[in-house]
Amino acid sequence: MAAQVKGGRSPWKMALITVPAIVIIGSLMGYLSNSGFENGWYAILQKPSFQPPAWMFGVVWTILYTLLGLALAIILQEPPSKQRRDALWLFGGQLALNFAWSPIFFGLHMIDVAFLTVVVMLIMAIATASLFRRLKPVAGWLMLPYLLWLCLASALNYETGRLNPSADAAPLGITGVRS
Template identity: 40%
Template sequence: MNPIASPAQLRASLLRWSLVLVPLIVLLGFLSGKIAGSGPGNAWFDALAKPGIYPPPITFAIVWTLLYVLMGLALAMICAARGARGRGSAVIAFVVQFVLNLAWSPVFFAMHKMTGGLVVLGLMVAAVIVTILMFARVRPVAAMLLVPYLLWICFASYLNFAFLQLNPDMDGVEGPRAVERFNI
């Protein structure tokens, strides 16, 4: 029996992993944002002063979807690298950074903790850098697929910081007392 897979077998393995992981990563990212009440329509968020560099809201849906697809493909490449040295620890690093990713929306949007969100983003940046380095040892192309994600979360960190600077009195404001709306 030949222990080395043929190119066709490797492509099939990558395809199978991709068909599972890409939709799963996109779905989990969507659910995290949806459950947390991310973006416009969240009364607390709508009341915040927005930084001048804040992009149109549709930008976030488009960019995050593309980033989640790239993340899923990168993870699929690593998972398909059966027998590769460092594969298991690379997957663990991915899971750690992804848990931090999923935690940010609930911390920022649901709990209204801008400082907490900034801490999560700082940890996420560090975890993504570690993940990129570990992915590069297994599949360099998979590591490159995570670079746009790293750049975006650096931008998100700046935005989170700018929101905190513009709205220090709204950090940690709870529930219905956070914003009162009056219709006239």
């Protein structure tokens, strides 16, 4: 009972490429930028009261990257069209921002720049999910948990900057003002 798309093609073979690629690259970017609570700079920062526990981030991102890989595989199996091309460009753009966020935040300690990055990423991801939904509804729905998590990530990023204004290596005056 494999899911079929137009023309009888199954997205599962494509997902064997897209899912591991997105999970591996996302994980690698986090690892290379020393993301998470083990990061010495981040460990000493004051955290928002609604911060999830440390263990949750790896679990959630693995699930979200898997869902993104499945959504991408489904859209890649759709017949070529302007709408598909636009959706794929948006997907690639928001994913590039996603992969850049950890190095910006954890590696470069640029809290405001990371906040702008996650906001633009969220806007692009909403547009991507909308186009995916028009092409293949299940692909759009697969992005919903990601959109919700990006909302949380935006709030966490903002609050971290607000609580730690002197920790930003390149303050833009968005999340906090140095005293």
